[in-house]
Amino acid sequence: MIDLSSNYLGMKLKNPVVVSASPLQKHLDNIRRMEDAGAAAIVMHSLFEEQIELESRELNRSLDEGTESFAESLHYLPDLERYNLGPESYLEHLADAKRTVAIPIMGSLNGVSPGGWTRYARMIEQAGADAIELNTYYVPTDPDVTGATIEQMYFDLVAQVRASVRIPLAVKLSPMFSSLPNVAKQFDRSGADALVLFNRFYQPDFDLEALDIVQTLELSHSYELLPRLNWIAILFGRIHADLAVTGGVHTGTDAVKCMMAGARAAMVTSALLERGIGHISSILDGARKWMEEHEYSSVTEMQGCMARRSVIDPAAFERANYMKVLSSYTFKSR
DSSP: OOBOOEEETTEEESSSEEEOSOGGGGSHHHHHHHHHHTOSEEEEEEEEHHHHHHHHHHHHHHHHTTTTSOTTOGGGSOOGGGOOOTTHHHHHHHHHHHHHOSSOEEEEEEOSSHHHHHHHHHHHHHTTOSEEEEEOOOOOOOTTSOHHHHHHHHHHHHHHHHHHOOSOEEEEEOSOOTTHHHHHHHHHHHTOSEEEEOOOOOOOEEETTTTEEEOOOOOOOGGGHHHHHHHHHHHTTTSSSEEEEESSOOSHHHHHHHHHHTOSEEEESHHHHHHOTTHHHHHHHHHHHHHHHTTOOBHHHHTTTTSTTTSSOGGGGSHHHHHHHHHHOOOOOO
């Protein structure tokens, strides 16, 4: 009997497949279907601080319009049902999700201000979340702001949130750090219980006819797994925090690779948006089949077996691989 269980954020999961944050989680029916398909845990869609603040400002502006007019001019008042007044609807939905399924439910927080991060993190904890994932998505554009300044901002943020809540805390990282091992170590020291590699940046495109910026979203592919596997394998055993992969997990063998690199969770979103929520079962079946064929009895047995510290040639994760790949490529004439 294959044991697929994995320990992540202090929780024993029935398997390593976790559904990462996406719009799918906005509907309770989808959350039920995720559990039925075999998901071990679910990260809720993100609570965005900017969205809350923007809606609050829009409401205030609407209420101020027409204040000098006659009292009977009721059409000046906005339809309050259109507004999400603060995070209440998100928190209620999270609480409903907790009551609906038996698997762990994690909140996802995307903030912009130190006070916002800590305030909303406490609210998510009070709503019953089993853990919180901090979705750190910041694009620096000021050339006078140094990388060290940005990194310290992140470390301080994690430390502040860690001091504000008791539940486990995961940090979803960008790959764009000059020394990722050092950054990972500092996040570990700041109180992160897990690091999730990596956040996907959605870059805008140019509409050349309209001369306008166009928002784009492209789903991930399995080939995007490679940099994540590489860094998980390098970090495994060198920090205390758990490691998780997000971005590029589409098949059972993708999930197996994540475990062998040293991850405790393989997170999926694009595969479900593309193939449906039931695809979770296919991922689990594929992983189970591979393990049976290669005589692995448990996920724990193979976690980290392909990490940098475990392989015969650790240079494969360093410059040697770069040189070998480029020097061995053969041009194929047509």
